[in-house]
Amino acid sequence: MNILLPIELSLIAGIFFLFLPEKAKLFTKVVAPLIGILNFILSIILFFPIGGGNFVVPSYASNFVLTDLLSRFIYLGVGFFGFIISLYGTGYITKNVNRFFAYFFLTLGSAFAIGIADNLIVLLVFWGFLGMTLYMLIQLGKEGANLSDVLQAGEAAKKTLIIIGASDCFLIMGIGILWYLTNSFRITEISLITNYSPLITFSFVCFAIASFAKAGNMPLHTWIPPCAASAPIPVTAYLPASLDKLLGIYLLSRCVISLYKVSPGLSTFVMIAGALTIIFAVFMAMIQHSGRKLLSYHAVSQVGYMVLGIGTLNPIGICGGLFHMINNAIYKSCLFLGLGSVEKNTGTDDLDNLGGLAKKMPLTLFTMLTASLAISGIPPLNGFFSKWMVYQGVINTFSSRNAFIPALCLIAALFGSALTLASFMKLIHSIFLARESKMKTSHFPLPISHFLLILPQLILAIACIVLGIFAYPIIIKPVFQNILPFEAGGIWQPEWAAILIIAGVVLGFIIYGVSRIKVRVTPEFIGGEKVTPEMKVSGTEFYLTIEEMPFFGKIYEWAKKRFFDIYDIFRAWVFFFTKVFRFAHSGSLPIYLLWILGGLAIILLIW
Amino acid sequence: MILFYYLVFPGFLATFILGGIASWIERKLTARIQARVGPPFLQPFYDIRKLFIKEVTIPENSVRSIFMASPIISFASVSIVATIVGLNLVNPNYSFNGDLIVCVYLLLIPSLCLILGSGAAGNPLSSIGASREMKLVLSYELAFWTCLAVPMIKTNEIRLISLMEFQAQNGAIASSLSGIIAFIITIICMQAKLGKVPFDIPEAETELAGGAYIEYSGPLLGFFKITQYMMLVILPVFLLQIFWGPINSWVSILKYLVLLVVIILLENTNPRLKIKQAVKTLWFGLFPVAVVSIILAVLGL
Incomplete structure (x- = not known):
């Protein structure tokens, strides 16, 4: 079977749903999970047998497709989560159904493509595309959102786009350096040893930054909490929780396994x-x-x-x-x-x-x-x-x-x-x-x-x-x-342990059953008082002790003020440096005209 | 065969009986320290039998499934550790085994069951007990793992059997400077893991009236008691295997008794800490010392 089939299917489905009017929502709700299941089945078929895989690579794509076990494994994983979330999304999403599924399938298609891309440029294109669909998906906002929620979702989407987009720049830089060093874009052809030159080390760091931002490793994680707080739950479960992890960590492991000797x-x-x-x-x-x-x-x-x-x-x-x-x-x-x-x-x-x-x-x-x-x-x-x-x-x-x-x-x-x-x-x-x-x-x-x-x-x-x-x-x-x-190096036999735990529980129930105990339901005992709703102990108070401790208290206070947020730090720097240009950007037409004329004069002078 | 190992020897039954005896020693010694006579030899077993013939009361607002399953799972998982630790002594080449990390993670399950079970009881006092138990786990876990890293650094091994072989050849890990520091801190953490004074904060009879255990009665409480007895044997033996090996002669029983007496003495000479004090002591007091022991271990001391 053609290995590109799930990619094509998802991308076509995505574009189709994008142009489907919102009235046809019922149709979407029936078709979308079916496509999700179909994709999953296709990825299973393509995955097995484990030794070689049961697939055909079309000739035009033979230089661009990587079909080793790791790639096919990622492929299978993407298919699985696509299936799970398409089911859940059908039950959960009630408005903007078509838009949700359009972006959903576009994301799915590009994730599939990243998983089997052998050419770094192909990987980069879909990598960037995934960032964009994530932006669109976050903007859908919570179900039943009011105005402040919508604004919050927009803010979160912007933050995500900036962090992911900035890290894409690093990815481009890393790929550029690789091209400069090896004249190749193919993952399978490149193998560099990092301690040979600072340039190689720097390109590795670029790749690491891109994968850290995608997967959400510190310090590039700060897009995940606001994104989770304002995006629809299926989106959060789909991208930050599963696909972004798969792809970010996949890239990092590719770097370590084949691109570089670190x-x-x-x-x-x-x-x-x-x-x-x-x-x-x-x-x-x-x-x-x-x-x-x-x-x-x-x-x-x-x-x-x-x-x-x-x-x-x-x-x-x-x-x-x-x-x-x-x-x-x-x-x-x-x-x-x-x-x-x-x-x-x-x-x-x-x-x-x-x-x-x-x-x-x-x-x-x-x-x-x-x-x-x-x-x-x-x-x-x-x-x-x-x-x-x-x-x-x-x-x-x-x-x-x-x-x-x-x-x-x-x-x-x-x-x-x-x-x-x-x-x-x-x-x-x-x-x-x-x-x-x-x-x-x-x-x-x-x-x-x-x-x-x-x-x-x-x-x-x-x-x-x-x-x-x-x-x-x-x-x-x-x-x-x-x-x-x-x-x-260690020993852990989960099968046996599970059998033993079950045996222990059975033994426990036998002992419990043999003793033939009377069971009586009683009100809770708190020293003879009545339990009132004010006495409710919610889990949120569990760790106040730790929160209030001297050293931790300070750190938590700083963290709440977002001192450690790289996005805010960079924003502060950017605003600091652009202060000068802001004076020029006053919004009054004569000043702009003056700039244009001045620029023209300079160009003419140089000529 | 594995079921025999698990249920009878060295798993559940043997450890339970040994634990009962250890518990008797503990109570007798405590009584002597307080100038009382103390219980008869079989008292711990009488206690268990009595719990298993009493009726069970279940609080009306509890989540019944979790409330009732917790004690049983706790006892089942402790039996696995007993099997692993015991098999390393009696039949180290048997196909079922586990390593250091596995054992410590399995030893976490009883605490987890207590937290879930008491949280499910729907009683404010037991919820407070649950939160304290969780904080106690957090507080000792840091220092405990740091100390356990010392034998890992020294041997690059996590199999218990390899650790014991290493000690048979090179002498006990606790005989080195880093090892002895780590061992002492681990003993204090063990006290917390056993929930004994000064770390009986989740139970706190005087303020929480039993805290985490307040709603448990009859056989359900019995299972928790059995777990406690078994822990009293497993944890010291486990630590001996890691720090004070090799354990192959009758001298080892003396080593165990030494640890037991240390536990009892700590119990009888200290007042209960507040939870805040416990967290502070273990994080800001003992953890830095444990880090020093790691540095020493890296330096080869």
Whole structure:
């Protein structure tokens, strides 16, 4: 089968929906998920068999297409998330349906294209295009938005475009340098060693900046929180949470695997960038009061693990980073989708006002709890497996260089996972376990849309469990061992552990059943008093102790004032330098005329 | 075979019995320190039996599934660690095993279950207990991992069995300067992980009336108690394997008893900390010292 088929299909579908009038929304809602499923099936067919793949590359594209296992794996991943989000989007989006799906499929097509691009120019074109569709998608804004929400969405979209666009400039620069050095644009033909010249190192840094901005590594992460706060939930789950991660990390791993032979010094810098991202982002996540922002900071923090893993440069670390990329996309989009249904049901993502949803939304509780445990790296779920691989990658670097900085990175990663757990306990507690607050909960308008909202979450949650327990047979042996063979230094047998946990739980229930206990339902005991609604302990107060501590208090205060936001810092600089030109730009016509005449005079003089 | 290892020896049953005995030693010694007589030898087991014949009360606003599943999962996951740690002693070549990172992550699950279970109870006091437990986990986890990095740096290994082999050849890790500093800090973190005084902040009988455990009763509380007994054996043995190996002779039992006595003495000579004090002590007091131990380890000391 033609390997370009999903790309063509998505791009055509995108353009078609773009010109479809909004009245034909029902038609879109039926056709869009079908195209999503079709794309997914096509990408599965193209992926197997693992050894070679079952596809044909058309002759005109043979110089532009890369069909190795890593590329096809990214292809499959893009297809999968396209399928999941197209289902969810159908149930979730109620206005601007056609525009949403138009941009959606354009994004999907370009993401497919980036995944298999061999030519760096092709990659760059679609990379830039993806930034633009992301801009359009964010501008769609929240469902049922008022004016301030619309303005906020515009602001977030602008910020995203500027950060992503600026990083694209670096990508162009990096590609230009590669052309200058090797006279080639083909990924498969280029292989440079970074410690030979500063120019090569600089081009690597350019690529790293582009992939950091796309994936959201610090310090280029600052577009993700505002984007998550104001874009529609499916968009957040689609781009910042899954596709952007896949593509950004894909580019970084390509750089490390084939484009460059990176020197240990540079790799230490990449590792430090990853470790700092993990810690700072997760500390920011802990204090958020809005569910969307909390999740968005985790979308940043998890990138740190991938960058850390890839930065180690050894096979198990890189594979761990790539596996973490897939896992993160799965559980993070699951969390965003879960939050989306909570928001749909209650109209808010404010953790202070939520509570008591466990009985109303048991399935969402299950999916979000599973995904939360997976992201916190609780064995035997998938997040643990990939983190464990990343840790081993870091430990393997101890022997080859000074172990101090890698050790600190390792501690940051390990501790970051406890902090992640903490912030998700807060999330789960505030949304589901805390006492119900006095707010109206609407019900889903139609059972079909309920089904479409819950099905993708269930698929993702089950994927978390399956990929965790059967990681070796499903993904490690067939895929990653073929991309980069590695030897694990530790031992972890999730299949056995899962069987044992089940055996233990069964034993527990047997003991419990044998004892034949009477069960009595009683009111809560708080020393004889009555529990009143004012006593509600929401999860948002959990970490006030830490927020108020002397050292942290200061940092949090600065962070809230956005002292660390690279966008604001650069904006301040730009405004500082353009102050002079602003005097010239006064808006009065005679002065402009004067400028024109003066310029003309100068040109004539030079001539 | 694996089920036997898991359920009977060295997994659940053996560890439970040893844990009961350790708990008796703890209570007896505490009683002697306070000039009381102390309980009879089988008292811990009487306690468990009694819990399993009492009725269960479930708070009306609780999330029942999570409330009831938490204690059982907690006990199941601790049994896995018991199996891994025990198999490294009795049959290290058996096909099921785990490494250091796996064990520490599995040891996190009981705390997690306690947080989820008590959060699900719908009682404000137990929610406060849950938040304190989470903060306690955060506070000790940092110093704990930092100390565990010392053996990793020294050996470049995370398999428990390789760590023990290394120590059999080169002497215990705790015999080096960095190792002993790390070991001492780990013991303090272990106290917090066990939830013993001075780190019994989530339970805080005097102010939260049992805090995280307030709504648990009957067998559900029993499972948590079993978990606690087992932790009292697993954690010290785990630390011995990492820092004070090799563990292959009867002397090792003495080593374990030394650790147990240290736990008991810490418990009986310290007042309970406030949660803020605990976080501050562990982050700003012990963590820098642990970093020093890493620097020493990198320097080869």
